[in-house]
Amino acid sequence: xxxxxxxxxxxxxxxxxxxxxxxxxxxxxxxxxxxxxxxxxxxxxxxxxxxxxxxxxxxxxxxxxxxxxxxxxxxxxxxxxxxxxxxxxxxxxxxxxxx
Amino acid sequence: xxxxxxxxxxxxxxxxxxxxxxxxxxxxxxxxxxxxxxxxxxxxxxxxxxxxxxxxxxxxxxxxxxxxxxxxxxxxxxxxxxxxxxxxxxxxxxxxxxxxxxxxxxxxxxxxxxxxxxxxxxxxxxxxxxxxxxxxxxxxxxxxxxxxxxxxxxxxxxxxxxxxxxxxxxxxxxxxxxxxxxxxxxxxxxxxxxxxxxxxxxxxxxxxxxxxxxxxxxxxxxxxxxxxxxxxxxxxxxxxxxxxxxxxxxxx
Numbered sequence: 001x002x003x004x005x006x007x008x009x010x011x012x013x014x015x016x017x018x019x020x021x022x023x024x025x026x027x028x029x030x031x032x033x034x035x036x037x038x039x040x041x042x043x044x045x046x047x048x049x050x051x052x053x054x055x056x057x058x059x060x061x062x063x064x065x066x067x068x069x070x071x072x073x074x075x076x077x078x079x080x081x082x083x084x085x086x087x088x089x090x091x092x093x094x095x096x097x098x099x
Numbered sequence: 100x101x102x103x104x105x106x107x108x109x110x111x112x113x114x115x116x117x118x119x120x121x122x123x124x125x126x127x128x129x130x131x132x133x134x135x136x137x138x139x140x141x142x143x144x145x146x147x148x149x150x151x152x153x154x155x156x157x158x159x160x161x162x163x164x165x166x167x168x169x170x171x172x173x174x175x176x177x178x179x180x181x182x183x184x185x186x187x188x189x190x191x192x193x194x195x196x197x198x199x200x201x202x203x204x205x206x207x208x209x210x211x212x213x214x215x216x217x218x219x220x221x222x223x224x225x226x227x228x229x230x231x232x233x234x235x236x237x238x239x240x241x242x243x244x245x246x247x248x249x250x251x252x253x254x255x256x257x258x259x260x261x262x263x264x265x266x267x268x269x270x271x272x273x274x275x276x277x278x279x280x281x282x283x284x285x286x287x288x289x290x291x292x293x294x295x296x297x298x299x300x301x302x303x304x305x306x307x308x309x310x311x312x313x314x315x316x317x318x319x320x321x322x323x324x325x326x327x328x329x330x331x332x333x334x335x336x337x338x339x340x341x342x343x344x345x346x347x348x349x350x351x
Contacts, residue, residue, distance in 0.1 A: 015144060022145045023152035027236070030152070034236050038152055088145070094138035 007090035009083055011056050016041055016049045021084045024059060024076040032072045050074065058083055155237040155287045157226035160336050162218035163294075163328025169217060170320035173210030177203055178313055200260065225336070237286060245283035248275055269312030273302030273319045290334075294327045 012018050019039045024030060030038075036046050053059045058080030064071045076084075150156065180202050188195035226233040252275025259268055280295030298319050305315040 015141075018141065018145060019148045022148035026149050026153035030236070037232060037235070038148070088142070091138040091142050095135045095142070097135060 007086065007093070009087045009090075011052065011058070011083070012087045014049060016045065017053055020046075020049060020053060020074075021058065021076065021080065024074060025081065025084060029062075029073045029075045032074070035074065053080070056080075056083075151231075153237065153286070155241045157222050157229060157231055157233060158287050158291075158331075159221040159225040160328045160330070160332025160334075161221035161225075163324045163331060165217035165221060165328070166214040167321045167324030167326075167328060169210050169214035170324060171317055171322075173206055173213075174313055174317040174321060177206050180206065181313070204260070241283055241286040244286055245279045248279040248282055251275065252279075266309035266312075267306065269316045270302045270305040270309075273298050273305060273315060276319070277302055288331065288335075290327070290331060294323060297323045297327075 012021065016039060020035060023035060023038050032043075032046070032050075036043065039046065041049075050059065050061070054061055058077055060075050060077050062073050062075070064073065180199065184195060184199045188199070223233055252271060255275070256268055256271050259265070259271065277295045277298030277300075280291050280298060282295075284290075284292035284295060301315050301319040301323070305312065308315070
């Protein structure tokens with residue numbers, strides 16, 4: 001049997017990135033401030049994790065304006081959904097392995 | 100997105116309750132996500148985050164109890180006013196029905212405002228305690244999805260009153276409120292759905308008992324709210340203390 005640990009996605013090692021993905025999968029689009037409040041991290045911290053997810057191609061960023069204020073919104077991509085799903089499956093396998 | 104919640108439930112107890120596995124849990128911090136207990140905790144985190152990001156969870160049980168109390172007081176006042184009308188004014192004072200109508204609308208309006216303000220207040224207290232903002236994307240979604248059926252029902256009831264069709268005002272209130280709750284339950288605690296079903300059953304039953312509106316009204320808006328509020332308080336608000344203890348144990 002293949003070791004399920006190998007199927008765990010390195011990108012999702014971080015709890016913050018996992019939190020971001022969980023939130024985005026439930027919402028079509030979230031903006032930076034909502035995510036920040038939800039996950040309770042600092043601006044810089046969230047931004048750097050967002051960058052990682054964006055570089056992995058899991059999220060799609062859109063920069064816009066509300067009045068004069070910048071409004072950055074994020075959405076999960078199809079490949080992001082797939083990656084998250086298989087990560088969950090891998091986690092599930094790990095739990096089942098104790099049976 | 101399917102998460103094996105039943106699996107989580109099944110194994111949570113045995114993984115966390117078992118002393119040997121507690122040991123496992125502590126060690127697991129050094130081997131990131133390399134054992135079942137750690138995976139389980141991660142899945143728990145994911146579930147929590149999904150819920151927090153999609154549902155408005157600060158709704159307090161006290162809100163329900165307070166709203167129910169207001170409804171009972173309001174129903175009592177309305178009942179007194181109606182009895183007063185039939186005992187002293189009916190077919191004696193011309194135009195008294197108009198005054199009765201206005202008074203009843205006033206009582207209903209005040210009851211609604213009082214219940215709404217108290218519900219918001221207790222929810223505000225709870226969100227403050229949990230450190231969650233009361234107004235956000237989830238609250239907005241909840242508001243929109245409950246207010247839409249309510250507004251539609253409101254127009255219908257307004258029209259009914261205008262045309263002196265009083266028999267189905269109370270059932271219409273209950274039915275539209277039930278629909279609003281069922282619709283809104285997707286965006287807050289799922290249990291709200293059951294409250295909604297209760298209101299719907301009462302409202303539909305009331306259609307066959309047109310003279311008993313006020314009784315159904317007190318049952319639906321009073322009693323059901325209080326039962327629901329108490330159940331929610333019992334399930335969530337009361338538990339929060341022991342939940343902290345649990346986390347303390349886990350941290351050890």
